[in-house]
Amino acid sequence: MDGFQAYGAGKAGGTFDPVTFFKQPQTVVRILCWLFSIVILGCVSNEGYVNRPEEVEEFCIFNRNQNVCNYAVAMGTLCFLCCSAFLALDVYFPQISGVKDRKKAVMADIGVSAIWSLVWFLGFCFLANQWQVSKVEDNPLNEGADAARASIVFAFFSVFSWAVQSLLAVHRFKLGADSVTFNQEYVDPDQQEAQQEALPTDE
Structure with a gap:
């Protein structure tokens, strides 16, 4: 069938259309997730560490808790690569011709997006809590404060962007499953009538 659709895409072998691709909701949301991860990674890695004259090593501005900065940098990097x-x-x-392979890809999108939503929820809570209890005397000049707040805000945005991405993947899965079932069960009425006429009749 010319109108065959399976999990949000037509038959394999068509040409890539960048305009259509970038207009797709899942593409727009995924790019947002990608940008958010870059912002968080950049804010924490560039301005998340400060040092005082009497100290040799830099420390994390989030309550001097090195684990917070390590978490944000690691998750930002992994999220960037995942996106x-x-x-x-x-x-x-x-270009994936197998319906089962498309199904696996969409299911992977659902699972990974849901996990990242949870990861960023934990990250947001971790960053916000440690920033709230940070001591003024540790950073009297308030260095990196804007970057810290930005990383918290974009971690919060990431929770919802990944959740939306997971819901879009679920929607694609449902539409895909329905369309595959339809295409497997559909019989052209004209073809069915022709087959019935071709059957021998009992005299």
Whole structure:
């Protein structure tokens, strides 16, 4: 069938259309997730550490808790790589000919997006709590305060952007499952009538 659709894409082998690709809701939300991870990574890695004249090593501005900065940097890096991988998969997705392979890709999107939403929720709570209890005497000049607040805000945004991404993937899964079932069960009425006429009749 010319109108065959499976999990949000037509038959494999079509040409890549960048305009259509970037207009897709899952692409827009995934790019937002990607940008948020860059902002968090940049804020914490560049301005999340300060040092005092009497100290040799830098310390994390989030309550001098090195684990907070390590968490934010690690999650920002992994999230950036994950978004890049799934963006590449989104580009390649229409070329996947197997319906089962498409189903696996969409299910992976659902699971990974849900996990990242949880990860950023924990990250937001961790960052916000440690920033709230940070001592003024540890950072009297309030260095990196804007970057710290930005990382908290974008961690909060990331919770919802990944949750939306997971819901969009669930929607694609449901539409895909319905369309596959339809295409497997659909019989053209004209074809069915022709088959019935071709059957031998009992005299």
